[in-house]
Amino acid sequence: MAGFRRSAPTIDRPLTAELDRVNVVTLHAANPGPMTGSGNWTYLLPGPHPLLVDAGVGHAGHLDAVVAAAPGGPAVVVVTHAHADHVSGAPALRARAPAARFLKVPWPESDAAWDVPWEVLADGQELETADGPLQVVHTPGHAPDHIVLWHEASRTAFTGDLLVRGTTVVIPASRGGVLADYLRSLRRLAALGPRRALPAHGPVIDDPLAVIDGYLAHRREREQQVLDALSGGAATIPAIVARLYQGLHPALVAMAEESVLAHLVLLEGEARVARDGAAWRLAG
Ligand SMILES: [Zn+2]
Incomplete structure (x- = not known):
């Protein structure tokens, strides 16, 4: 069956014939929350060896939907990165589908938290599906193990x-996030010429190149704001956050601090800022 459908109400658009070359069953992980927004999407590519992109969180409704879409369970579960909303359902999936293989790029200190016999995925590796190969593209930055799966025939990227439509992506700089890597990963995805992105959060992205351009512009703007805050006398991350994010909800301060740290680390790598303990200054 050709086509593309979502199992829960969300924004969707008709596909052109050219794009309609990959059959994807979209399954919600049933985990809405402060860190996940409306929750995670997982994607099942059916066929003789069903492949599931991301493991969800082990919610019974998600597990039921996976097994309904792939009787016997998926043959292969590929995890895009080891953040809990993508990986923590792996042991529950394993209990439902004992023969399933679990694949990801290694991030040893995080992967060990999940009782699953991980198989190592490598950049450039191809995974077979009923609609042709998916290529593994290592895209670190948001997390060191992050991957995109690329379906060349439909120019679709999982x-x-x-990417998340309508917002930027957090770079958790104190927990494996590296902004310079993230920017490189965005450019690498752009170079593939994607026509459609299927993200783990939010609606399908029909104009991924425009979203990437917007992200790159936003990062440049944010970088200038960090430099301006430093030259204006803000020397610590909390002081920079207070200048950049006025009226920020207290629950979001830690995330903003991670984002500022990510920018400072990038600028430090370019020898444009320097630090003494918790204090930062313009270099030179
Ligand atoms: Zn994540």
Whole structure:
């Protein structure tokens, strides 16, 4: 069956014939919350060896939907990165589908938290599906193990947390996030010429190149704001956050601090800022 459908109400658009070359069953992980927004999407590519992109969180409704779409369970579960909303359902999936293989790019200190016999995925590796190969594209930055799965025939990218329509992506700089890597990963995805991105959060992205351009512009703007805050006398991350994000909800301060740290680390790598303990200054 050709086509593309979502199992829960969300924004969707008709596909052109050219794009309509990959059959994807979209399954919601049933995990709405402060960190996941309306929750995660997982994607099942059916066929003789069904492949599931991301494991969800082990919610019974998600597990039921996976097994309904792929009787016997998926043959292969590919995890885009080891953040809990993408990986924590792996042991529950394994209990439902004992023969399933679990694949990801290694991030040893995080992967060990889940009782699953992980198989190592590598950049450039191809995974067979009923609609042709998916290519593994290592896209670190949001997390060191982050991947995109690329379906060349339909120019579709399964983008995990690389892109989210309507917002930027958090770079958790104190927990494996590296902004310079993230920007490189965005450019790498852009170079593939994607026509459609299927993200783990939010609606399908029909104009991924425009979203990437917007992200790159936003990062440049944010970088200038960080430099301006430093030259204006803000020397610590909380002081920079207070200048950049006025009126920020207290629950979001830690995330904003991670984002500012990510920018500072990038600028430090370019020898444009320097630090002494918790204090930062313009270099030179
Ligand atoms: Zn994530």
